[in-house]
Amino acid sequence: MSTSTHSCGVCELRHITKCSIIWCTECDEGLCTECQEHHSLSKSSRNHNTLPITNYQKLPPDVLKISKYCEKHNEQFQIYCKNHESPCCSNCVVESHNECREFTKLSEAILNAKTSNAFVEIEHFLAEVSENITKIRENRQENMKKISEKRMQIEQEIEQTRIIINNHLDKLQEKLRKELCEIEEKENKEICQLISMLEEKENDIAECQTNILSIKQYASDLQAFVSMKKLESEVSLKDEFLQSLINKAILKQHSLVYHLDSALQDFLSNTHTFGQVVIEAKPINVVVTRTKGKHAQIMVPEIKTGSIEDISMKLLKTIHGTGDNIYGFCMLQDGKMAFTNNKNSIKILNNDGSLHCCVNTPDYAFDVEYINKIEAFAVSGGYHGKHNITFINMTDKQVKKTIPLESAAYGIAKKDAEFIIFGNQREIQMISVQNETVHRIVSDKMSSGCCYVATFEDNIYLTNGNSNTVTCYNQQGKTQWTFKNESVLKFPVGISVDNSGNAFIIGNQSNNVIAISPGGKQYRQLLSSIDGLSSPYTLHYDRSTNQLLVANFQNKAFIYTFM
Known part of the structure; x- marks a missing residue:
C-alpha cells in the first residue's frame, strides 16, 4: 500500500506527485485520472474493484492501515490460519x-464477509450496547432530576421545620415577656403603695416637728407638759410602724x-446540626439486555417490589379535552376513560x-366506578336532587338500577360485590x-364534604381536605393509621391503591401526587407542578394495566405507566 492515499501510487513510483x-482494493493503492484510465483498460486490472477516494477515506484509521501485503515479507496474503485467526x-x-x-485460502475465508452472520451479530450487539447505554444514561439523568427534586423537597422540609x-x-418568648411585665407591674404596685405610706408618715412627722417648735416658743408650761405626753405617744406609733416594716422584710x-x-x-449546648442528609444507594430499575452469549453480561435486575422508594413511572400520554370541573374518573377495560364534571352526564373519551x-x-355526577362484569357505571352524587347511587348500562346508556340513600354521596369505590361511599x-x-342495604362503617364529623374513598383487601382509605389527613380504617371502622404532613400534602382529594397496598393521593392545594406506604409511615412525592399538575383533583390506578391516571381540575389528564 502507498504511504499516502491522497497520492497516485503509480505516479509516485515515477517520482511524480498527483492526487488520486x-x-x-485489488492493487491496494490510489490512482489519478490518467492512471485510472490505463488501469480500467489493462487486461490484468480491468476487473478490479475500485471506489472513489473520498469514500475510501471514510474508513476508520485502523481499517485504512490494514494491507493486503505482509509487512515482514512484503508478499501478498494468500492463506488464512484458523488457529491464529x-x-x-x-x-x-x-x-x-x-x-x-x-489453513484455508484467504479468498475463501473473506468471501461474503460483509454479509456474514458475524457482521450481523456485531451490528446487533452494537445496537444493543447503544440501547443499553441510552437506557442507563436516561436513568442517570432521571436520577439527577429526582435528586434535584428531592433536594428542593428537603429544603422545603428544613424551611418548614425552621x-x-x-x-x-x-x-414562648411572648409568654415569658408577658410574665416579666406582670411581675414588674406587681412589684412596682407594692413598692408604690409602700412609698405612699412612707410619704404619709413623713408628712405626719414633719407636722409633729413643726408643732414641737411652736409649743416651745409659744405654749405655756401646762400646755407644753400635756402636749409632750401626746407627742410621745405619736412618736412611739411612728417607731412601731417603722419596726413593723423591718420585721416583715x-x-x-x-x-x-x-x-x-x-x-x-x-x-x-447539645444541638450541633439541623439534621443529616445521606445518600441511599438502591438498584436501578433498568434491564440491560444481551443476546450474544460470548460477551460478558452485566445484568441490572428489574425491581419487582412494592416499596414506594422503588416506584418508577413514565408518562405514557397526555389527554386534552377532559372538560372543566373534573371530580371523578375511571378507566374502562378497553382503554376508554370516563370523566365526571359535576353535571348531569359522564364524558367518555377514547384511548387517543x-x-x-x-x-x-339523572342528577349531578360526582364520582364514578366502572363494573366490568356487567359493563355498567356506578355513579355517586345526588346533592341537587334525589339521593341515590345510580347504575347506568354502558351499552344502551340507560339507568339500570338506583339504590336510595339518606344523603348525597361523594367518593365511591368498588369492593367485591359491594360499594364503599x-x-x-x-x-x-x-x-x-x-339486597340494597346500607351499613355504616365509621363517622368522621370533622371531614369536608368532598372526601374520596378507596379500598384494598380489608382496608378502607379516606381523604379529608379539611384536616389535611389521609386515614386508613379496617372494615370494622377501627383506625389503622393516619397520615398528616401539611408541608407535603395540602387538601388531599382523589385516592387510589395499587396491588401492593401503596396509596396514591392527590394534593389539590399542594399540586402534587404522593405515595404512602401500606403502614402509613413512609411517603414519597411522585408528581408535582413540574410535571404539569395544576389544581389536580382525582386519580385512578388501574390494577389490570398497572397504569395511573391523574386529572387536573381543568381540561387535562395524564396517563403514567409503572416501569
Whole structure:
C-alpha cells in the first residue's frame, strides 16, 4: 500500500506527485485520472474493484492501515490460519505457522464477509450496547432530576421545620415577656403603695416637728407638759410602724433575675446540626439486555417490589379535552376513560383522547366506578336532587338500577360485590348491590364534604381536605393509621391503591401526587407542578394495566405507566 492515499501510487513510483481520485482494493493503492484510465483498460486490472477516494477515506484509521501485503515479507496474503485467526503469506506459513494444521485460502475465508452472520451479530450487539447505554444514561439523568427534586423537597422540609421552631420560640418568648411585665407591674404596685405610706408618715412627722417648735416658743408650761405626753405617744406609733416594716422584710431589695430553661440550654449546648442528609444507594430499575452469549453480561435486575422508594413511572400520554370541573374518573377495560364534571352526564373519551360519547345521568355526577362484569357505571352524587347511587348500562346508556340513600354521596369505590361511599352525613358507608342495604362503617364529623374513598383487601382509605389527613380504617371502622404532613400534602382529594397496598393521593392545594406506604409511615412525592399538575383533583390506578391516571381540575389528564 502507498504511504499516502491522497497520492497516485503509480505516479509516485515515477517520482511524480498527483492526487488520486479512486482506490483499487485489488492493487491496494490510489490512482489519478490518467492512471485510472490505463488501469480500467489493462487486461490484468480491468476487473478490479475500485471506489472513489473520498469514500475510501471514510474508513476508520485502523481499517485504512490494514494491507493486503505482509509487512515482514512484503508478499501478498494468500492463506488464512484458523488457529491464529490471521492472514499469512507463504513465508509466514513456513516461519511462524509450521505447527498449525488448519489453513484455508484467504479468498475463501473473506468471501461474503460483509454479509456474514458475524457482521450481523456485531451490528446487533452494537445496537444493543447503544440501547443499553441510552437506557442507563436516561436513568442517570432521571436520577439527577429526582435528586434535584428531592433536594428542593428537603429544603422545603428544613424551611418548614425552621418556621415551626421559630413560631414555637416566638410563642414562648411572648409568654415569658408577658410574665416579666406582670411581675414588674406587681412589684412596682407594692413598692408604690409602700412609698405612699412612707410619704404619709413623713408628712405626719414633719407636722409633729413643726408643732414641737411652736409649743416651745409659744405654749405655756401646762400646755407644753400635756402636749409632750401626746407627742410621745405619736412618736412611739411612728417607731412601731417603722419596726413593723423591718420585721416583715418589706424593705428587702428586690431584683428581676432570668433563668434560661434547662431544655433550651441543652438545645443550645447539645444541638450541633439541623439534621443529616445521606445518600441511599438502591438498584436501578433498568434491564440491560444481551443476546450474544460470548460477551460478558452485566445484568441490572428489574425491581419487582412494592416499596414506594422503588416506584418508577413514565408518562405514557397526555389527554386534552377532559372538560372543566373534573371530580371523578375511571378507566374502562378497553382503554376508554370516563370523566365526571359535576353535571348531569359522564364524558367518555377514547384511548387517543377523542370524544367517544356522553352518558346522561339523572342528577349531578360526582364520582364514578366502572363494573366490568356487567359493563355498567356506578355513579355517586345526588346533592341537587334525589339521593341515590345510580347504575347506568354502558351499552344502551340507560339507568339500570338506583339504590336510595339518606344523603348525597361523594367518593365511591368498588369492593367485591359491594360499594364503599362517603356520604353527606360525614360517614363511610358500605352498600350491598344485591339486597340494597346500607351499613355504616365509621363517622368522621370533622371531614369536608368532598372526601374520596378507596379500598384494598380489608382496608378502607379516606381523604379529608379539611384536616389535611389521609386515614386508613379496617372494615370494622377501627383506625389503622393516619397520615398528616401539611408541608407535603395540602387538601388531599382523589385516592387510589395499587396491588401492593401503596396509596396514591392527590394534593389539590399542594399540586402534587404522593405515595404512602401500606403502614402509613413512609411517603414519597411522585408528581408535582413540574410535571404539569395544576389544581389536580382525582386519580385512578388501574390494577389490570398497572397504569395511573391523574386529572387536573381543568381540561387535562395524564396517563403514567409503572416501569
